Amino acid sequence: MKKSILILSLGLLLLSIFSFRDIDFFSSMTKVDYIDGSKTLKFTTKLNTTHISQAVKIDPNTAAFDAEVKKYINNNVDVSVNGTARTLTFTGSQVNGESVWVYYEVSNVSEISSLKVRNSILIGQFPKQVNIMNVTYKGTLKTVNFQKGKETSEITF
Template sequence: MKKIIYISGILTLFVFMSFMTLDFFSTMTKVDYVDGSKTLKFTTKMNTSHISDAIKINRSTAGFEAEVKKYVNNNFDVYVNNSPKTLTFTGSQISGETVWVYFETGGVTDVSTLKIKNTLLLSAFPKQINLVNIAYKGAQKTMNFQRGKEVNEVSF
């Protein structure tokens, strides 16, 4: 009988927990090196409502995508071999609850170190986690960013 009460208690707990909402705040950036054009291409995926809250602009506003690009430009810095690189935005799109932002930096002949400062949404959401996955000449590296760890560096 105690076993039945214990199991029903655990099941009840799971039912109650399923009704709780937990916000998960994250961005994901993929970095690909294109050897032919000597370019690092970045694709960043963000939650539409989170970025909308951070920049304080409704996603249906005409200037929303321009403000998102400006926000990313102010909160994402790249250094190749300790030299700062200029980011050029190549596009963006909103797909339901996801905003995709595309940018790149050219003139990258060789990468021995890649340092990134990523503060996307960190000031708006204290538990924000930003991931960056890098593919460079067959090597794969992953960086993570959060409050207190806004800068990360990898070597190739």
């Protein structure tokens, strides 16, 4: 009896260990800060290096990686301020081990009553991708999530 319980317990333990081995977590984090002095919305996005390099189909250690990330961001992020579509200016990217930091901004933003963002970063490549965005505007922090089927969100201040 004790031997049967031991074998059953060991089997359940092995089953639970192996059931989690193929789980991969797909997410990005974006911080958006309004800089009052320059009237600029500054975006900083942290991505998984392997995931973004798969999406842009280029090695992150090559010189062309930055240009491909710029194209990718321009195709997957749209911003409207107070109902008016705004142009993103890509300011660079930085590979840091398992993370890629991407920097872009929207300039000439005097006041924000609403901010509408489409963020489909990596959602086409990884259907379980979740993109989290924290927006700080004049001391107020708001958080929105983007995922498959909900790639656009609007924040009001």
